[in-house]
Amino acid sequence: xxxxxxxxxxxxxxxxxxxxxxxxxxxxxxxxxxxxxxxxxxxxxxxxxxxxxxxxxxxxxxxxxxxxxxxxxxxxxxxxxxxxxxxxxxxxxxxxxxxxxxxxxxxxxxxxxxxxxxxxxxxxxxxxxxxxxxxxxxxxxxxxxxxxxxxxxxxxxxxxxxxxxxxxxxxxxxxxxxxxxxxxxxxxxxxxxxxxxxxxxxxxxxxxxxxxxxxxxxxxxxxxxxxxxxxxxxxxxxxxxxxxxxxxxxxxxxxxxxxxxxxxxxxxxxxxxxxxxxxxxxxxxxxxxxxxxxxxxxxxxxxxxxxxxxxxxxxxxxxxxxxxxxxxxxxxxxxxxxxxxxxxxxxxxxxxxxxxxxxxxxxxxxxxxxxxxxxxxxxxxxxxxxxxxxxxxxx
Numbered sequence: 001x002x003x004x005x006x007x008x009x010x011x012x013x014x015x016x017x018x019x020x021x022x023x024x025x026x027x028x029x030x031x032x033x034x035x036x037x038x039x040x041x042x043x044x045x046x047x048x049x050x051x052x053x054x055x056x057x058x059x060x061x062x063x064x065x066x067x068x069x070x071x072x073x074x075x076x077x078x079x080x081x082x083x084x085x086x087x088x089x090x091x092x093x094x095x096x097x098x099x100x101x102x103x104x105x106x107x108x109x110x111x112x113x114x115x116x117x118x119x120x121x122x123x124x125x126x127x128x129x130x131x132x133x134x135x136x137x138x139x140x141x142x143x144x145x146x147x148x149x150x151x152x153x154x155x156x157x158x159x160x161x162x163x164x165x166x167x168x169x170x171x172x173x174x175x176x177x178x179x180x181x182x183x184x185x186x187x188x189x190x191x192x193x194x195x196x197x198x199x200x201x202x203x204x205x206x207x208x209x210x211x212x213x214x215x216x217x218x219x220x221x222x223x224x225x226x227x228x229x230x231x232x233x234x235x236x237x238x239x240x241x242x243x244x245x246x247x248x249x250x251x252x253x254x255x256x257x258x259x260x261x262x263x264x265x266x267x268x269x270x271x272x273x274x275x276x277x278x279x280x281x282x283x284x285x286x287x288x289x290x291x292x293x294x295x296x297x298x299x300x301x302x303x304x305x306x307x308x309x310x311x312x313x314x315x316x317x318x319x320x321x322x323x324x325x326x327x328x329x330x331x332x333x334x335x336x337x338x339x340x341x342x343x344x345x346x347x348x349x350x351x352x353x354x355x356x357x358x359x360x361x362x363x364x365x366x367x368x369x370x371x372x373x374x375x376x377x378x379x380x381x382x383x384x385x386x387x388x389x390x391x392x393x394x395x
Contacts, residue, residue, distance in 0.1 A: 001030045001031070001116045001117060001394060002030070002031045002032075002033075002113070002114060002116045002117070003025050003031070003032050003033075003115065003116070003117050003118075003119065003390070004032075004033050004034075004106075004109075004110075004113065004118045004119070004127070005021065005022050005032065005033070005034045005035070005118075005119045005120070005121075005141070006034075006035045006036065006054075006106065006118065006119070006120040006124050006127030006130075007034065007035075007036045007040075007120070007121045007124050008036065008037075008057075008060070008094075008121065008123055008124050009036050009038070009039050009040050011040055012233070012304070012306060013121050013124070013143055014034075014036065014043055014044070014121075015043065016143065016184075016204060016306045016309070017184060018141060018143075019034070019043070019044065019047050019049070020205065020383055021119070021383055021387065022044075023047060023048075024383045024384055024386070024387045025387045025390075025391075026049065028387050028391075030387070032049065032050065033049075033050040033051070033113055033115075034049055034052070035052040035053075035054055035105075035106060035109060036051070036052075036054060036057060037053070037054055037057040037059055037062075038053050038054075038055070039059050039062070040059075041053055054101075054102055054105035054106065054109070054126075055105060057098065057101060057102045058101075060098070063093070063097060063098065068097050069092070069097050069098075070092075072085070072086055072089040072324075073086065075324065077239070078238050078239060078323055078324045079235075079242035079245060079345065080239070081344070081345050081346040082322050082323065082327075082328055082344035082345045082346065083323070083324040083328075084328050085148065085324070085325050085326045085327075085328065085329065087151035087153050087154065088151075088153045090147060090148050090151070090153075090154065091148075091151065091153040091154045091156065091157040092153075092157065094123050094124075095125050095154055095157040095158055095161065096157045096160065096161065098124075098126070099124070099125035099128075099161055100161055100164065101126070102124065102126025102127070102129075102130075103125075103127075103129035103133070103161070103165065106118075106126055106127060106129075106130035107130050107133060110130065110134055115136060116136065116137075116394045117136065117138070117139070117393055117394040118131040118134075119138070119141055119182075119390055120138065120139075120176075121140070121142075122140050122142045122143055122144055122145075122147065122149070122177075122181075123143065123144055123147060125158070125161070125176065129162065132162070132165070132167055133165045133166070133167060136394070137179065137180075137393035137394045138180075138393075139180030139181070139182065139393060140176060140177050140180065140182065142177075142181055142183045142199075143184075143306075144305055144326050145189065145190055145194070146305070146329035146333055147329070148326075148329075149173060149174065149176075149177065149194070150173045150174060150194065152173070154173050155170070155173035158170065158173065158175070158176075174196060177196055177198070177199070178196065178197075178198050179198055179393060180200070180389070180390060180393055181196055181198055181199040182199075182200060182201075182202060182386050182389075182390070183199055183200070183201045183202070184202055184203065184204050185201070185309055185373075185377065186201060186373055186376040186377055186380065187199070187201055188376070189312070189337070191333070191336075200386070200389055201380050202380050202382060202383055202386045203313070203378065203383075204309070204313075204383065205383065206291075206313075212291075213288055213291050213292060214284065214287070214288065216282065216284075217261060217282060217284070217287070217292065220259050220282060221259050221280075224258050224280070225257075225259070225297035225361050226258070226259050226260075226295060226296045226297050227253055227256075227259070227260050227261070227296070227297065227298045227299075227357065228260075228261050228263075228287065228289070228292055228293060228296045228298070228299050228300065229249050229253065229260060229262045229263070229299075229300035229301075230263035230289065230300075230302070230307070231245065231263075231265070231301075231302045231321075232301075232302045232304050232307070233266060235323075236264075236265040236266075236267045236268055242323070243275070245321070245345060245348060246264065246275070247275045247276060248348055248350060248353060249262060249300060249321075249353065250262055250278065250281055250283070251276045251278070251350055252350045252354050252357070253281050253357075254278025254279075254280060254281050256354055256357060256358070258297075258298075258357070258361070259280055259281075259282075260278075260281035260282065261281075261282045261284065261287060261292065262281055262282070262283055262284070263284055263285070263286060263287040263289070264283060264284065264285055265285060266285055266286050267285070268285050269285060270284055289307060289310060293310055293311055293314040293316050294314050296314070296316050297316070297361060297367075298317055298318070298319065298357065298360055298361055299311045299317070299319075300318070300319045300321070300357065301320055302322060302327055303318070303320040303321070303322045303327040303328075303330040303331040303334065303342075304325075304327055304330070305330055308320075308330050311370070312339065312373045312377060313374060313377050313378075315370045315371035315373070315374035315375075316367075316370055317339050317340050317360050317366035317367050317369075317370045318334055318340030318341075318360070319340060319341055319343065319353070319356045319357055319360055320340050320341070320342045320343070321343055321348060322344065322345075323345065328342075328344075337369065337373070338365065338366065338369045339366060339369045340366065340370075341359060341360055
């Protein structure tokens with residue numbers, strides 16, 4: 001079977017789920033290609049996979065810089081305030097501006113690389129539109145469960161794009177997800193109104209890390225709780241680099257009876273950090289996050305979904321400080337589930353952050369509920385089953 005997988009031209013949309021699924025499908029004997037924008041093709045080819053370049057699919061950064069997408073309200077303040085993902089922006093950008101050219105490129109690709117099935121990551125609507133136009137089965141790899149897929153603005157833009165391709169309108173904003181939605185957290189992570197009958201749930205295997213954990217981190221003191229803190233790979237690119245927020249996090253952990261590990265960002269040399277350096281806080285540019293979470297007591301996070309999923313798979317409760325995109329929705333869901341607490345950027349002070357960290361560490365119910373989700377995650381089938389279930393759509 002020829003399986004085409006599509007993704008936004010953003011590394012974080014590829015690496016955690018799209019590439020492992022493509023590898024599993026290829027290992028199962030299917031002919032597989034991953035279609036995306038030129039900027040991330042090298043990451044696909046490094047994994048020994050076939051990459052198909054979609055020449056008109058821009059990354060979000062390229063679309064913003066080129067004026068194709070208007071920045072969402074408040075983005076100039078991100079890093080100093082939490083910027084909520086407006087459904088209208090999601091619809092205009094992901095379902096409209098990015099999806100339309102992607103769909104046309106995919107229809108061109110399909111003339112030679114004739115797919116039997118298209119799987120698209122959940123924010124990449126071009127794959128869905130192309131599959132609908134070609135009349136072939138399609139399904140979703142859900143990399144962002146809390147995005148506003150069901151908002152009326154999404155349905156309106158979806159039908160606008162369908163009309164351009166000569167497709168009839170749909171009355172259901174969940175139409176792209178109905179046939180097959182592959183989630184990678186337990187079903188109870190999803191709010192009740194977004195649990196779909198066609199959805200199935202799987203576990204993503206832990207990534208192997210060459211060389212093991214950083215020896216310096218491995219030798220950190222063990223008599224205090226270990227708190228891992230990171231604002232993600234995008235933090236250095238935010239206005240002001242989110243330096244004030246990082247500084248507050250470091251100072252706060254320095255005030256607490258914990259051992260802190262703070263990842264400053266891959267582009268930041270900890271030796272050049274001129275802010276606070278408490279004795280109980282280890283600064284690093286990069287941390288083997290998934291590996292270290294297994295021995296962490298708390299994760300202080302921006303609540304990106306990849307990190308959220310990894311923490312839940314390790315049974316680690318969280319203090320979430322969402323920055324932008326759907327992170328605020330993730331943070332809110334963690335709080336609803338009782339596996340973490342949310343504090344918005346504009347509300348972060350040393351006192352408020354210290355209180356949140358103390359609360360989650362001292363109230364063992366946070367840990368117990370996180371471990372409950374961990375057990376349910378470990379009971380899910382693996383990606384091999386995902387490939388079997390997806391392939392059955394075209395059998």
